[in-house]
Amino acid sequence: MKLTQGLRMAWHSVYSQRMRTALTVLGMMIGIASVTIMVAIGNGTAEQVKSQMQGLGTNLLTVNVVGRGATTSISLEDAEALVDIEGVSASAPVITGNVTAKYKAATYSTSIAASTPSYAKVREYEVAQGRFIKEIDGAFAQKVAVIGSEVAEELELSDPVGEKLTLGGIPYTIVGVLAEKGSSSGGSNDNLVVVPIQTARVVLQTNAIRTLYVQAAGEQQVDSVQSALEFNLQRFFRNDENSYSVFNQADLLETVTAVSTSMSTMLTYVAGISLLVGGIGIMNMMLVSVTERTREIGIRKSLGAKRRDIMLQFLVEAALIGGLGGIAGAAAGAGGAGYAGKLMDSPASASTDIMLLAVAFSMGVGVLFGFLPARRASKLNPVDALRH
Amino acid sequence: MMSAPGSSLIRLEQLCKSYTMGGQSFLALDHITLDVREGDFMAVVGPSGSGKSTLMNVLGCLDQPSSGTYYLDGVEVERLSDNKLATIRNQKIGFIFQQYHLLPKLRVIDNVELPLIYRGMSRRERRERTIEALQKVGLGDKLHHLPSQLSGGQQQRVAIARALAGQPPLLLADEPTGALDSRTSREVMALLQELGGEGNTIVLITHDPAVAAQARRVVRISDGRLTEEKGAVS
Numbered sequence: 001m002k003l004t005q006g007l008r009m010a011w012h013s014v015y016s017q018r019m020r021t022a023l024t025v026l027g028m029m030i031g032i033a034s035v036t037i038m039v040a041i042g043n044g045t046a047e048q049v050k051s052q053m054q055g056l057g058t059n060l061l062t063v064n065v066v067g068r069g070a071t072t073s074i075s076l077e078d079a080e081a082l083v084d085i086e087g088v089s090a091s092a093p094v095i096t097g098n099v100t101a102k103y104k105a106a107t108y109s110t111s112i113a114a115s116t117p118s119y120a121k122v123r124e125y126e127v128a129q130g131r132f133i134k135e136i137d138g139a140f141a142q143k144v145a146v147i148g149s150e151v152a153e154e155l156e157l158s159d160p161v162g163e164k165l166t167l168g169g170i171p172y173t174i175v176g177v178l179a180e181k182g183s184s185s186g187g188s189n190d191n192l193v194v195v196p197i198q199t200a201r202v203v204l205q206t207n208a209i210r211t212l213y214v215q216a217a218g219e220q221q222v223d224s225v226q227s228a229l230e231f232n233l234q235r236f237f238r239n240d241e242n243s244y245s246v247f248n249q250a251d252l253l254e255t256v257t258a259v260s261t262s263m264s265t266m267l268t269y270v271a272g273i274s275l276l277v278g279g280i281g282i283m284n285m286m287l288v289s290v291t292e293r294t295r296e297i298g299i300r301k302s303l304g305a306k307r308r309d310i311m312l313q314f315l316v317e318a319a320l321i322g323g324l325g326g327i328a329g330a331a332a333g334a335g336g337a338g339y340a341g342k343l344m345d346s347p348a349s350a351s352t353d354i355m356l357l358a359v360a361f362s363m364g365v366g367v368l369f370g371f372l373p374a375r376r377a378s379k380l381n382p383v384d385a386l387r388h
Numbered sequence: 389m390m391s392a393p394g395s396s397l398i399r400l401e402q403l404c405k406s407y408t409m410g411g412q413s414f415l416a417l418d419h420i421t422l423d424v425r426e427g428d429f430m431a432v433v434g435p436s437g438s439g440k441s442t443l444m445n446v447l448g449c450l451d452q453p454s455s456g457t458y459y460l461d462g463v464e465v466e467r468l469s470d471n472k473l474a475t476i477r478n479q480k481i482g483f484i485f486q487q488y489h490l491l492p493k494l495r496v497i498d499n500v501e502l503p504l505i506y507r508g509m510s511r512r513e514r515r516e517r518t519i520e521a522l523q524k525v526g527l528g529d530k531l532h533h534l535p536s537q538l539s540g541g542q543q544q545r546v547a548i549a550r551a552l553a554g555q556p557p558l559l560l561a562d563e564p565t566g567a568l569d570s571r572t573s574r575e576v577m578a579l580l581q582e583l584g585g586e587g588n589t590i591v592l593i594t595h596d597p598a599v600a601a602q603a604r605r606v607v608r609i610s611d612g613r614l615t616e617e618k619g620a621v622s
């Protein structure tokens with residue numbers, strides 16, 4: 001008997017028991033859909049983490065001054081002294097805040113980073129137009145600003161360089177526009193204004209530095225820079241370790257990755273179990289089917305069906321049910337993954353690869369769980385089977 | 389493959405079939421020796437429980453004897469593998485059962501085609517042979533009916549067409565008229581007689597003497613033992 005015949009027979013029998021088939025397919029579908037969704041979410045999370053890491057800058061350490069006790073912030077000179085460490089390629093103290101930027105009639109509320117020229121390097125910003133802030137801007141406390149692409153857009157600045165805008169009512173001259181960078185965990189990277197740290201007092205009413213970015217020259221130096229930095233900080237804050245924290249981006253990345261991996265592993269197990277349940281559904285249906293069709297099997301055998309013909313018939317039937325479940329499940333999974341992606345604001349989506357794999361896999365589950373019933377059918381004694 | 393006319397198609401020598409039940413062995417076929425020639429139309433008669441169906445199952449390679457030898461068309465078939473027996477059933481035997489044994493969900497034409505599918509025949513050839521067989525039994529106009537849409541006599545004729553479709557050398561009929569009323573029963577017997585007249589080898593099992601009388605040769609079985617009644621070839 002040929003496979004095409006087996007397929008026709010299987011389709012016939014599956015079709016003639018629509019209700020039962022539909023229920024079994026539903027079981028399989030739930031399994032496949034959940035696997036598809038889990039894999040999509042897992043992939044989406046991994047991608048998200050990767051892009052966030054690219055958004056922050058590489059080999060970056062962040063010092064946060066929490067401010068307790070006598071010393072609640074550091075000065076520009078302190079910052080310089082703290083990062084006098086071998087293996088540091090750049091460092092940038094930052095005072096951040098929020099301001100309302102105004103240009104002509106347009107206003108836009110944005111975040112402001114008062115920092116030094118190194119800020120562009122540690123945060124990996126490129127300048128699209130004009131220039132970044134310079135040492136000399138700081139030395140003379142020049143009110144110059146470099147704006148993010150989103151700010152330029154929101155303020156409807158077509159040719160920003162040289163224009164004047166006000167930040168919290170203080171007039172600043174725009175000297176440059178940053179190249180677009182996209183979003184990361186902290187939100188948009190393009191919604192900010194960078195000004196010289198020496199002008200922070202005017203625009204932010206403070207010159208207390210609470211954040212310090214430190215970039216190590218290479219991946220290998222990150223750990224040694226971190227320990228030297230921690231040593232300096234400990235001395236500076238007189239052993240009050242609660243006053244500051246050093247935050248290693250690689251550590252964070254590792255943690256996030258580990259959490260998301262173990263999450264998706266666990267969810268995949270759950271999905272795998274639902275797939276197992278679906279497979280058992282197929283096996284159950286096939287066993288019932290074999291029992292019900294004992295006489296049919298006897299008749300087929302009396303007409304010359306070999307064991308492998310009977311086996312093929314039932315295996316194809318099980319694979320067909322599995323395949324139908326797989327197709328339905330992949331479709332539902334694609335929909336579900338898209339929805340989950342939207343909910344979690346992650347790029348989770350089911351690729352065609354995953355969907356094809358899901359269909360093939362569920363056919364495999366069908367064959368696997370159909371094997372026992374098919375074998376039982378093929379081994380029936382024709383005389384006994386005909387007596388049914 | 390077929391042997392010359394008049395030569396032995398079936399040869400049983402000292403064939404026994406025993407069943408063990410509750411530790412006791414019981415001989416359902418007791419040292420049977422039988423020769424059926426090409427073209428014979430033979431009836432096997434005997435009371436209920438005498439072993440008729442058991443004999444038919446052994447002759448049809450559905451069941452295997454406990455001892456003795458069985459040659460079918462020159463091939464010693466006892467103790468052949470399952471697969472080989474399936475091939476023999478497919479190519480050499482056409483079964484006609486008391487309960488017709490049609491597949492209820494398949495149309496008439498698909499039922500008749502089944503043995504040819506298992507033979508691996510091409511679609512076109514299958515169709516040709518199927519239609520030919522159905523026309524032969526007078527059901528050329530019922531190809532697309534379901535068995536449930538036919539009368540008992542018509543269903544049995546479909547079963548006969550299915551047995552004929554593969555043009556096997558041996559037709560085995562176990563009480564083919566057992567489920568039919570006397571009129572349709574006569575129709576079916578007339579068909580079998582016609583087939584017998586055309587040189588088909590037929591072994592017909594029945595407990596009805598009127599049916600058996602239409603065969604050219606009759607053997608009687610009782611308690612598993614066989615005796616010739618009429619038309620024996622010495």
Ligand SMILES: Nc1ncnc2c1ncn2[C@@H]1O[C@H](COP(=O)(O)OP(=O)(O)OP(=O)(O)O)[C@@H](O)[C@H]1O
Pocket residue numbers: 407408409416434435436437438439440441442443595
């Ligand atoms: N599978 C079996 N196990 C045990 N005994 C069996 C089995 N099949 C048949 N027998 C016994 O073998 C004997 C012959 O049975 P068989 O079915 O051949 O009778 P029969 O001549 O066809 O009867 P009927 O005319 O009622 O169909 C009976 O006594 C029956 O009980």
Ligand SMILES: [Mg+2]
Pocket residue numbers: 440441442
């Ligand atoms: Mg019987």
